Amino acid sequence: MSENRVIGLGDHLPWHLPDEWKHFKKVTDGKPFLMGRKSYEAPDALHSLYRNVIVTSKAPDIKENSTEYAKDISDALALLSDEKEVFVLGGASIFSQMLPLVQRLYLTIVHAQVEGDAYFPVVDQNDWELVSSEYHGTDDAHAFSFSMNLYIRKEPE
Numbered sequence: 001m002s003e004n005r006v007i008g009l010g011d012h013l014p015w016h017l018p019d020e021w022k023h024f025k026k027v028t029d030g031k032p033f034l035m036g037r038k039s040y041e042a043p044d045a046l047h048s049l050y051r052n053v054i055v056t057s058k059a060p061d062i063k064e065n066s067t068e069y070a071k072d073i074s075d076a077l078a079l080l081s082d083e084k085e086v087f088v089l090g091g092a093s094i095f096s097q098m099l100p101l102v103q104r105l106y107l108t109i110v111h112a113q114v115e116g117d118a119y120f121p122v123v124d125q126n127d128w129e130l131v132s133s134e135y136h137g138t139d140d141a142h143a144f145s146f147s148m149n150l151y152i153r154k155e156p157e
């Protein structure tokens with residue numbers, strides 16, 4: 001997300017950051033994905049080669065190769081209950097429903113104020129411990145600098 005929490009503009013990512021994309025692919029490689037129908041259908045969507053669970057109210061009664069459909073979040077979680085780790089890929093509606101449930105946030109902050117129409121939910125810093133952060137500056141291929149952060153949910157006191 002950008003500094004002003006933007007994650008999308010008209011079904012696209014509002015930036016082109018090849019090294020962040022590489023990082024994203026490396027972190028999520030081989031993992032199951034949970035995502036909303038709009039993000040799954042977006043032209044720049046990354047799909048899991050292993051397993052994609054798509055949340056939609058119009059779930060077709062089919063299972064295509066690595067893609068399954070769930071009628072809501074609890075249905076998706078039931079389908080994924082045998083998995084040790086699931087990556088929540090968005091978009092905005094799925095991030096806000098899943099944020100209270102996740103244990104880790106792989107959250108890249110793009111250091112810019114960006115125009116958009118989809119937002120990441122507010123992250124309460126009291127709930128999260130920053131355990132690693134890798135900064136990437138601007139260059140010919142990256143118009144914005146960004147920090148690839150990993151947060152782990154704090155244990156309740």
Ligand SMILES: NC(=O)c1ccc[n+]([C@@H]2O[C@H](COP(=O)([O-])OP(=O)(O)OC[C@H]3O[C@@H](n4cnc5c(N)ncnc54)[C@H](OP(=O)(O)O)[C@@H]3O)[C@@H](O)[C@H]2O)c1
Pocket residue numbers: 001006007008009010011012013035036037038039040042055056057058071072073089090091092093094095097117118
């Ligand atoms: N920066 C990032 O990391 C990132 C990642 C992903 C997406 N994005 C951006 O996010 C934007 C898309 O976000 P979005 O919120 O509009 O769409 P979304 O979350 O990808 O998908 C929304 C759709 O998911 C289904 N859905 C969500 N919750 C549901 C529930 N509880 N029960 C049943 N179905 C449910 C509905 O599908 P039906 O309409 O089929 O019922 C809904 O229309 C785009 O701009 C995209 O580029 C950014």
